[in-house]
Amino acid sequence: MKKALLLLLFIATISCYKETSIAVEGDFTTLYVNAKESVPVIIKIDSKITGADKYEWTFEGGSPSSSSLKNPGEILYDKQGTYTIKLRASNADGESKEISKTVLIREGINIDFTHEIVKSSYSPVEVVITNNTLGEGLTYKWDFQDGIPASFTGKTPPNVVFTSPGEHVITLTVSNGLETQKVTKTITVEPLLVSQFSYAPRFENDDYQSPVTINFSNKSISATKYEWTFEGGNPAVSTEENPTVVFTTIGTHEVTLEASNDKTSKVFKSTITVQPNTNLRILTNIKLGINAAHNNNNIGAMFSTTTRQVYKANEINDQNSSLIDIAFQGLNSNLTYNKFISPDQVNNYGFLSLKNAQSTIFVNSQNLCNCGLNFTETQFDAMVNDAPIKSLNINYSAAGEQQFGYAYPRIVLFKTQDGRKGAIKIKDMVKNGTSSYILCDIKVQKQ
Numbered sequence: 001m002k003k004a005l006l007l008l009l010f011i012a013t014i015s016c017y018k019e020t021s022i023a024v025e026g027d028f029t030t031l032y033v034n035a036k037e038s039v040p041v042i043i044k045i046d047s048k049i050t051g052a053d054k055y056e057w058t059f060e061g062g063s064p065s066s067s068s069l070k071n072p073g074e075i076l077y078d079k080q081g082t083y084t085i086k087l088r089a090s091n092a093d094g095e096s097k098e099i100s101k102t103v104l105i106r107e108g109i110n111i112d113f114t115h116e117i118v119k120s121s122y123s124p125v126e127v128v129i130t131n132n133t134l135g136e137g138l139t140y141k142w143d144f145q146d147g148i149p150a151s152f153t154g155k156t157p158p159n160v161v162f163t164s165p166g167e168h169v170i171t172l173t174v175s176n177g178l179e180t181q182k183v184t185k186t187i188t189v190e191p192l193l194v195s196q197f198s199y200a201p202r203f204e205n206d207d208y209q210s211p212v213t214i215n216f217s218n219k220s221i222s223a224t225k226y227e228w229t230f231e232g233g234n235p236a237v238s239t240e241e242n243p244t245v246v247f248t249t250i251g252t253h254e255v256t257l258e259a260s261n262d263k264t265s266k267v268f269k270s271t272i273t274v275q276p277n278t279n280l281r282i283l284t285n286i287k288l289g290i291n292a293a294h295n296n297n298n299i300g301a302m303f304s305t306t307t308r309q310v311y312k313a314n315e316i317n318d319q320n321s322s323l324i325d326i327a328f329q330g331l332n333s334n335l336t337y338n339k340f341i342s343p344d345q346v347n348n349y350g351f352l353s354l355k356n357a358q359s360t361i362f363v364n365s366q367n368l369c370n371c372g373l374n375f376t377e378t379q380f381d382a383m384v385n386d387a388p389i390k391s392l393n394i395n396y397s398a399a400g401e402q403q404f405g406y407a408y409p410r411i412v413l414f415k416t417q418d419g420r421k422g423a424i425k426i427k428d429m430v431k432n433g434t435s436s437y438i439l440c441d442i443k444v445q446k447q
Contacts, residue, residue: 021093021094021095022051022091022093022095023051023095024049024050024051024052024089024090024091024095024096024097025049025050025051025097026047026048026049026050026051026097027048027049027099028045028046028047028048028049028087028099028101029045029046029048030043030044030045030046030085030101030103031043031044031046033074037104037105037106037178037179038080038105038106038107038108038109038176038178038179039077039078039079039080039105039106039107039108040076040077040078040108041076041077041078041103041105041106042074042075042076042077043062043074043075043077043085043103044073044074044075045057045071045072045073045074045075045085046071047070047071047072047087049070049087049089049097051089051091051095052070052089052090052091052095052096052097053090053091053092054068054089054090054091055067055068055069055070055087055088055089056068056087056088056089056090057069057072057085057086057087058084058085058086059072059075059083059085060083060084060085060086061077061079061081061083061105062075062076062077062083062085063075063076063077063078077103077105079105080105080106080107080108080135080136080137081105082102082103082104082105083102083103083105084100084101084102085100085101085102085103086098086099086100087099087100106137106176106177106178106179107135107136107137107138107176108135108176109133109135109138109174109175109176109179109180109181110133110134110135111133111172111174111181111182111183112131112132112133112134113129113130113131113132113133113172113183113185114129114130114132115127115128115129115130115170115185115187116128116130117187118159119262119263120190120261120262120263121188121189121190122189122190122193122222122261122262122263122264123162123163123164123165123189123190123192123193123222123263124161124162124163124263125161125162125163125187125189126159126160126161127147127159127160127161127162127170127187128159129142129157129159129160129170131155131156131157131172133155133172133174135176137176137177138155138174138175138176139153139174139175139176139177140153140154140155140172140173140174141153141172141173141174141175142154142157142170142171142172142173143169143170143171143173144160144162144168144170145168145169145170145171146162146163146164146168147160147161147162147168147170148160148161148162148163162187162189163189164189165189165190165191165192166188166189167186167187167188167189168186168187168188168189169184169185169186169187170184170185170186170187171183171184172184190222191221191222192221192222193220193221193222193223193259193260193261193263193264193265193266194219194220194221194222194223194259194266195220195223195257195258195259195265195266195267195268196218196219196220196221196257196259196268197216197217197218197219197220197255197257197268197270198216198217198219199214199215199216199217199255199270199272200214200215200217201213201214201215202214202215204446204447207275207281208272208273208274208275209274209275209276209277209278210247210248210249210250210274210275210276210277211246211247211248211277212246212247212272212274213244213245213246214233214244214245214246214247214272215242215244216228216242216243216244216245216255217242218241218242218257218259220257220259220266220268222261223259223260223261223266224260224261224262225239225259225260225261226238226239226240226241226257226258226259226260227239227257227258227260228240228243228255228256228257229254229255229256230245230247230253230255231253231254231255232247232248232249232251232253232274233245233246233247233253233255234246234247234248247272247274248274249274250274250275250276251273251274252271252272252273252274253271253272253273253274254269254270254271255269255270255271255272256268256269257269278384278385278386279385279386279445279446280383280384280385280386280443280444280445280446281305281308281442281443281444281445281446282441282442282443283305283308283441283442283443283444284441284442285439285440285441286303286310286439286440286441286442287299287310287437287438287439287440288300288301288302288303288310288326288328288330288437288438288440289301289312289328289330289435289436289437290329290330290331290332290333290335290434290436290437291329291330291331291349291350291351292333292434292435292436293330293434293435293436293437294312294313294351295313295350295351296313296434296435297312297313297314297315298312298434298435299312299435299437300312300313300315301327301328301329301330301351302316302324302326302327302328302343302346302351302354303324303325303326303327303328303442304320304323304324304325304326305325305326305416305420305422305442305444306323306325306447307320307323311324313351313352316352316354318355321354321355321356321357322354322355322356322357322358323358324343324354324357324358325343325358325360325416325417326340326343326360326414326424326442327340327341327342327343327346327349327351327360328340328341328438329341329349329350329351329403330436330437330438331350331403333431333432333433333434333436334406334431334436335405335406335429335431335436335438336405336406337403337405338403338404338405338406338438339362339364339401339402339403339404340362340364340412340414340424341362342357342358342359342360342361342362343357343358343359343360344357344358344359358416358417359417360414360415360416360417361394361395361396361414361415362400362401362412362413362414363394363397363400363401363412363413363414364400364401364402364403364404364412365399365400365402365404366400366411366413368399368400368402369397369399369400370397370399371393371395371397371400372393373392373393373394373400373413375388375389375392375411375413375423376411377409377411377425380411380423380425380441380443381425383423383443386421386445386446389413389421389422389423389443389445390421390445392413392421394413394414394415394421395415406429408426408427408428408429408438409425409426409427410425410426411423411424411425411426412424412426414444416444418447420444420445420446420447421444421445422442422443422444422445423442423443423444424440424441424442425440425441425442425443426438426439426440427439427440427441
């Protein structure tokens with residue numbers, strides 16, 4: 001009887017044990033970290049499984065590829081595709097549960113394209129575009145600012161042509177269906193071709209009298225090649241960018257410049273008029289100050305017919321002192337004692353000596369020189385070439401060198417060290433204290 005009772009208790013205990021076995025229940029969730037679904041992608045696993053003491057995870061395409069942890073945490077995917085995450089959870093009671101879920105990993109976007117200009121950047125500019133962006137399942141949208149075509153949809157765009165000068169933006173927008181990225185690059189089109197030039201004679205030829213040497217300054221835009229034609233010039237043609245040409249024939253001459261690049265060419269024309277050679281330089285309204293005006297650096301008393309400049313004391317240096325060929329002495333502000341003096345004698349008349357000074361002969365008084373000179377104001381005013389003074393016998397004489405007082409108009413003759421003859425017409429004498437001066441016109445033979 002006792003044994004039978006124990007057997008019943010054992011059977012009852014076994015029955016109760018089977019009725020209270022633990023079931024495996026719950027689920028797990030997946031989360032795209034930072035909501036990023038394109039590679040590289042991190043999937044965070046959050047397990048809500050209960051009743052299990054053993055976990056067998058497999059992560060297709062993931063890293064790691066498997067795990068035995070209840071919560072494996074974060075899984076890395078570095079390739080595009082659709083992958084399965086599997087979990088088999090079980091316990092010692094023999095209970096188990098299998099769950100499978102898929103994750104979609106999209107292709108990452110890494111835009112890469114290059115552009116290459118065909119020939120040159122002068123308009124029209126043709127551009128070859130190479131799309132180096134990798135990946136499947138991507139869409140491409142191209143925009144070409146002011147280009148032909150203006151836009152394109154597809155991976156490989158056609159060549160694009162830009163015609164208007166300036167900067168043009170090429171934009172590539174790439175999408176994987178969820179994310180979109182954009183990259184821009186810039187094309188620069190050079191300004192449109194312009195053919196143009198300016199010119200100026202050399203300083204000594206600024207009266208355009210034959211022979212005249214002209215310096216041409218090329219003002220062309222976007223040009224790489226130049227073809228010049230000079231009617232009546234020497235040389236007659238040139239391919240230099242900025243040529244220098246001599247014109248000897250009297251009259252009007254046409255100058256033509258054809259400027260070009262590898263795309264197009266343009267022509268610009270102008271004319272140059274060459275005057276007869278008078279061999280006479282005409283200089284007007286030259287102010288020459290008295291000694292005090294010169295030494296106080298107010299109005300210069302020294303002049304160069306070569307540079308055509310008046311020099312005050314502080315403007316004279318070793319470079320220009322040898323070019324001075326006219327010097328005026330005004331002894332006082334009342335202009336009662338005046339004379340033109342040779343530059344190599346200025347130190348004897350209240351000025352500092354000049355380095356490498358020239359020797360110039362002056363005839364301050366034609367009527368006192370007793371040298372047969374009688375060149376009048378009327379002759380001076382009428383002189384348009386050097387013929388009237390070419391035959392004048394201008395030589396040094398103490399009488400001709402004599403000073404003159406406050407009396408004008410007056411003609412003073414001179415001959416420079418290099419043999420050029422000239423005449424000075426004093427047309428005004430202005431009393432202004434230490435800034436007193438005379439006003440002159442000068443006509444002198446050219447060098």
